[in-house]
Amino acid sequence: MNYVEVSLETTPDYVDILTAELAEIGYESFVENEDGLLAYVPEADFDESTLQAILAKYQIFTAIACSWQTLEKRNWNEEWEQSYEPIEVGDQIRVRASFHEPDARFRHDLLITPKMSFGTGHHETTWLVMNEQLTLPHSGIDVMDVGCGTGILAILARKLGAQSLLAFDIDEWAVENTRENFALNELHEQAEVFEGTIEEVPAHRQFGGILANINRNILLRDIPLYVQHLRAGGWLVVSGFYEADQSAIVQCAEQNGLLQKRSSTRHQWATVVFEKR
Amino acid sequence: MAKEITGYVKLQVKGGQANPSPPIGPALGSKGLNIMEFCKQFNGRTQDKMGMVLPVVITYYKDKSFDFVIKTPPAAILLMEASKVKKGSAQPNRTKVGSVSWDQVRQIAETKMPDLNCFTVDSAMKMIAGTARSMGITVAGKAPWEENN
Secondary structure (H helix, E strand, O other), rough: OOOOEEEEEOOOHHHHHHHHHHHHHOOEEEEOOOOEEEEEEEHHOOOOHHHHHHHHOOOOOOOOOEEEEOOHHHHHHHHHHHOOOOOOOOOEEEEEOOOOOOOOOOOOOEEEEOOOOOOOOOOHHHHHHHHHHHOOOOOOEEEEOOOOOOOOOHHHHOOOOOOOOEEHHHHHHHHHHHHHHHHHHEEEEEEEEEOOOOOOOOOOOOOOEEEEOHHHHHHHHHHHHHOOOEEEEEEEEEEEEEHHHHHHHHHHHHHHOOOEEEEEEEEEEEEEEEOOO | OOOOEEEEEEEEEEEOOOOOOOHHHHHOOOOOOHHHHHHHHHHHHHHHHOOOOEEEEEEEEOOOEEEEEEEEEEEEHHHHHHHOOOOOOOOOOOOOOEEEEEHHHHHHHHHHHHOOOOHHHHHHHHHHHHHHHHOOEEEEOOOOHHOOO
């Protein structure tokens, strides 16, 4: 997705006000600089007339010079990705890039080229979920990966014996990247990937395992939907939230008929494993 | 031994909505920092402030690690929330689109105190009230320091 960078040269007194006004019309983030403000909005949401109407309100009181440019979609995380270190989860899983040599001591060798998507195992939540996957039954079941990022959790699910995979993400980079990583790890026929949300998964699709490393608010909203797609006796692993939010997640899951099996934490991040009764 | 600081990045990002697009992407990516790690952490820590603009100061280190501090939202954002207006007045000098009480101004001033160059709550309140007026938001009633006059 391309972004528009709007540059506003103005006096310091009006920087906060313009930030608040632009935030209301969909501008996502801001940088204050010596001249005023840089504001960023997805190109699809940029509307010149709305912007000019806001500026006109304040140009009565202060000078505001405005210009903008389109920033092309690109992989801003490339520099980090080109030199990332392999990650080990216990003594069975090793996540590496193509430029790392394989290590035969590890049973599960995952090749991940991230391309501005989340999920290399460096973050605590990815590590925690993979660690839980090692002790969950995968053999012969269908697994859904919600908010798949690089596809790392789905790839591990397949390596642990999952019969088929359904992975999706709202981010176009993640969808493209999951497909690339599935190919890198030679997952083809049994893996479906799409751009979207849980609401686009057909109602009849049932899974023996669901992986959801997202965030607290999305989980609280969507756990009831995950439950609808989970077979009786199936497992759900959730992560992407801090320990402080764990009780809210557990309460929501239990209210929707799930049974907490166990939980684990790492540097204040939490993961919980549930089972459908 | 303390890690060697290489520099700082200051941004304003909506709570729960950090993503690797500009400005986060180029600001962190050009320094070799893991953007996705920052987004996950920032979003995890701001789930209670979804959509609210939050200033964040990122400290990055020689070993490419980083940490960050989330500051209080801009006063104008807090004023919009308090006055329940979704945007400022079309003509801030003539048309007032919302109002806040001095108690609300005090609350905002107290929230903002850690990030303002003010020594007293009264001086912070004056600053907040000035921002309100510039946005077309009325501050109803007498200021506390005028009440005895």
